[in-house]
Amino acid sequence: MDFIDLPQCMGANGSVRLPGSKSISNRVLLLAALADGETEVRDLLSSDDTARMLDALRTLGVDIGEVESAADAGMPADGIGAGSAAGCAGKLLRIRGVGGSFPVREADLHLGNAGTAFRPLTAALAFAGGNYRLSGTPRMHERPIGDLVDALRQAGADIEYLGNEGYPPLAIRPAKIDASRTISVRGDVSSQFLSGLLMALPLAGGGSIEVVGELISQPYIDITLATMRRFGVVPHSEGKSRFEVPAATYRSPGVVHVEGDASAASYFLALGALAGGTVRVDGVGSDSVQGDVRFADALALMGARISMGENWIEAAPPAAGRLRGITLDCNHIPDAAMTLAPLALFADGPTTLRNIGSWRVKETDRLTAMATELRKLGAEVEEGVDYLQIKPVLPGSLRPATIDTYDDHRMAMCFSLAAFGAPLRINDPGCVAKTFPDYFLHFAALTQAVPVIDIDGPSASGKGTVAARVAAALGWNYLDSGALYRLTALAAQRAGVAWNDEPRVAAVAAGLDVVFGVDSILLAGEEVGEAIRSEEISSGASQVAALPAVRTALLFRQRAFRRAPGLVADGRDMASVVFTDAVSKVFLTASVEARAERRYKQLISKGIAAKLQPLLQEMRERDERDRGRSVAPLLQSADARLLDTTELSIEAAVAQVLAWARPLLPAQTCR
Numbered sequence: 296m297d298f299i300d301l302p303q304c305m306g307a308n309g310s311v312r313l314p315g316s317k318s319i320s321n322r323v324l325l326l327a328a329l330a331d332g333e334t335e336v337r338d339l340l341s342s343d344d345t346a347r348m349l350d351a352l353r354t355l356g357v358d359i360g361e362v363e364s365a366a367d368a369g370m371p372a373d374g375i376g377a378g379s380a381a382g383c384a385g386k387l388l389r390i391r392g393v394g395g396s397f398p399v400r401e402a403d404l405h406l407g408n409a410g411t412a413f414r415p416l417t418a419a420l421a422f423a424g425g426n427y428r429l430s431g432t433p434r435m436h437e438r439p440i441g442d443l444v445d446a447l448r449q450a451g452a453d454i455e456y457l458g459n460e461g462y463p464p465l466a467i468r469p470a471k472i473d474a475s476r477t478i479s480v481r482g483d484v485s486s487q488f489l490s491g492l493l494m495a496l497p498l499a500g501g502g503s504i505e506v507v508g509e510l511i512s513q514p515y516i517d518i519t520l521a522t523m524r525r526f527g528v529v530p531h532s533e534g535k536s537r538f539e540v541p542a543a544t545y546r547s548p549g550v551v552h553v554e555g556d557a558s559a560a561s562y563f564l565a566l567g568a569l570a571g572g573t574v575r576v577d578g579v580g581s582d583s584v585q586g587d588v589r590f591a592d593a594l595a596l597m598g599a600r601i602s603m604g605e606n607w608i609e610a611a612p613p614a615a616g617r618l619r620g621i622t623l624d625c626n627h628i629p630d631a632a633m634t635l636a637p638l639a640l641f642a643d644g645p646t647t648l649r650n651i652g653s654w655r656v657k658e659t660d661r662l663t664a665m666a667t668e669l670r671k672l673g674a675e676v677e678e679g680v681d682y683l684q685i686k687p688v689l690p691g692s693l694r695p696a697t698i699d700t701y702d703d704h705r706m707a708m709c710f711s712l713a714a715f716g717a718p719l720r721i722n723d724p725g726c727v728a729k730t731f732p733d734y735f736l737h738f739a740a741l742t743q744a745v746p747v748i749d750i751d752g753p754s755a756s757g758k759g760t761v762a763a764r765v766a767a768a769l770g771w772n773y774l775d776s777g778a779l780y781r782l783t784a785l786a787a788q789r790a791g792v793a794w795n796d797e798p799r800v801a802a803v804a805a806g807l808d809v810v811f812g813v814d815s816i817l818l819a820g821e822e823v824g825e826a827i828r829s830e831e832i833s834s835g836a837s838q839v840a841a842l843p844a845v846r847t848a849l850l851f852r853q854r855a856f857r858r859a860p861g862l863v864a865d866g867r868d869m870a871s872v873v874f875t876d877a878v879s880k881v882f883l884t885a886s887v888e889a890r891a892e893r894r895y896k897q898l899i900s901k902g903i904a905a906k907l908q909p910l911l912q913e914m915r916e917r918d919e920r921d922r923g924r925s926v927a928p929l930l931q932s933a934d935a936r937l938l939d940t941t942e943l944s945i946e947a948a949v950a951q952v953l954a955w956a957r958p959l960l961p962a963q964t965c966r
């Protein structure tokens with residue numbers, strides 16, 4: 296399983312240019328493909344969902360050419376909504392429209408998990424007079440489409456369910472289409488059914504639609520209507536329950552500019568509200584046609600400071616105190632509302648998100664997924680049929696956790712915000728490619744991670760002593776990573792597991808039941824601070840540490856120590872593997888004779904019997920094993936400074952490490 300480890304974050308600042316809106320991108324692609332004439336589409340989102348739509352349209356015989364970037368084209372652009380600011384060179388395509396009917400009359404289309412491709416294509420192909428098969432991922436086959444099929448059948452469409460009744464995959468056959476009678480469609484499961492029908496009706500000679508039940512996610516209908524108007528078809532609507540679509544052919548407007556993705560903006564605005572500084576998004580603003588820009592209003596309700604221009608939005612934390620918990624009907628911002636859930640962890644009172652039943656039929660059952668993963672962090676969450684209530688956690692009390700993302704891009708992006716409370720591991724972060732392939736790069740660029748000082752070096756070079764004193768001087772946390780290898784060796788021994796039995800030792804490492812206190816280490820409830828320091832366990836530690844599966848099992852456990860305001864970590868591979876982004880890296884060493892003598896004195900002073908020569912021999916062997924192993928060998932990283940303590944006192948070594956680090960530390964983390 297792929298994962299990304301996010302350090303605990305302390306601040307956020309800066310600006311980000313948003314990728315194109317997914318909803319607008321796929322609507323524009325479909326209508327440009329169906330239209331008369333050639334359309335130049337600028338700033339199209341590059342993502343899995345748009346790739347699925349593009350593949351399908353090409354399969355259906357649409358001529359689509361890719362041009363380098365919008366900046367190269369030099370043509371004046373006209374936008375759907377706010378458009379993107381000059382200089383935003385997104386993907387640029389030229390689409391030669393088919394003038395109302397696809398040339399390919401028989402095709403097998405695989406649409407992945409892209410609802411914004413599956414639903415509108417089903418509607419358009421139902422009226423296209425060909426034989427088509429539409430399928431997707433297993434999850435797509437669990438997402439309902441029956442209400443759309445029922446509506447299309449009222450106009451005579453011939454659609455068969457190839458799997459379960461009411462769900463993809465589908466077979467569509469040529470049929471006599473007659474849309475002269477009003478078609479009724481349910482509006483309370485997914486607004487994409489109505490959107491698909493609206494966009495397809497011109498192909499059936501126009502017609503009337505009546506919406507049955509409450510229309511959810513209305514802002515997405517506004518995007519559909521705006522995109523249709525842009526392509527020359529002007530539907531008439533009475534409220535949001537009746538629509539008249541004229542008999543007309545879509546006409547290319549020439550150039551269309553896709554505005555930035557307002558749902559993607561929510562993560563960055565939340566960052567600003569939580570931990571700014573100020574965070575600015577470019578590409579959406581007050582002129583946007585996307586309902587999700589109103590996420591900014593929800594942040595303002597929580598107390599965040601929001602400013603907005605036609606094409607940008609900025610968010611900063613409340614002038615004083617924490618964000619406020621809110622109760623909100625989220626029907627108008629169904630996708631962006633997810634972002635409020637992790638944010639609610641950091642508010643002053645509980646937050647209740649209402650009217651979010653549609654979450655259950657998205658990429659995953661987002662209501663259950665959100666509640667399950669928030670609970671892993673230690674949050675108290677109440678999950679209703681169509682609501683979620685989240686209680687805030689006390690500052691500093693969020694638990695480090697491994698978050699599952701359910702092949703859902705929004706789960707992955709939402710949970711990045713929880714890194715403001717604790718270090719996190721996010722599984723399958725690549726799922727963000729559905730709408731925002733570079734998301735985690737932008738996240739890292741905008742946030743400031745809790746700083747770390749790495750101190751690596753051989754046995755008895757003084758790492759532990761120096762690291763603990765540096766941590767105390769700065770008021771930071773301290774990680775003795777060697778203790779985790781020692782604990783693993785001891786726990787394996789106690790469980791009767793041989794130190795070279797890699798899978799079983801790795802299982803012991805993964806399941807270590809350990810509690811670090813100020814002056815104590817409890818293993819399965821028993822004090823083992825002394826027991827793990829014996830020479831036998833020292834040797835065992837270096838043997839289990841050579842096993843790759845053991846190192847992997849202990850990686851996140853080590854990273855979970857990175858808590859505010861900072862961490863000093865000592866070991867062998869802090870600089871090369873565990874905390875590669877440390878603000879300061881030191882390689883501490885001393886001659887092997889000096890180190891053996893220190894260890895000898897240390898043991899004698901603790902009343903433990905020891906002999907110098909065997910200690911020296913054992914230390915040479917351990918150095919050899921630590922340096923020679925294939926994974927994470929003991930070596931000085933190219934970016935670490937060397938500190939030889941053979942002739943240095945402890946105080947002088949501590950002073951040197953602090954002198955190197957202090958100028959590099961963020962102001963708020965320094966004593």
Ligand SMILES: Nc1ncnc2c1ncn2[C@@H]1O[C@H](COP(=O)(O)OP(=O)(O)O)[C@@H](O)[C@H]1O
Pocket residue numbers: 752753754755756757758759760761893894896897940943944945948
């Ligand atoms: N610069 C130094 N000079 C003399 N003794 C030191 C120095 N640094 C550490 N020591 C002593 O050496 C012993 C081993 O140090 P420790 O911090 O446990 O090393 P490590 O963590 O690298 O194994 C301790 O008793 C410590 O007090």
Ligand SMILES: Nc1ccn([C@@H]2O[C@H](COP(=O)(O)OP(=O)(O)O)[C@@H](O)[C@H]2O)c(=O)n1
Pocket residue numbers: 753754755756759776777778780781833836837838840841865866867868869917921
């Ligand atoms: N980051 C680390 C820390 C320790 N270790 C291993 O764990 C053993 C014990 O580490 P330690 O830091 O407690 O040992 P000393 O330096 O105190 O003797 C070392 O000999 C290494 O083999 C490691 O491989 N990587």
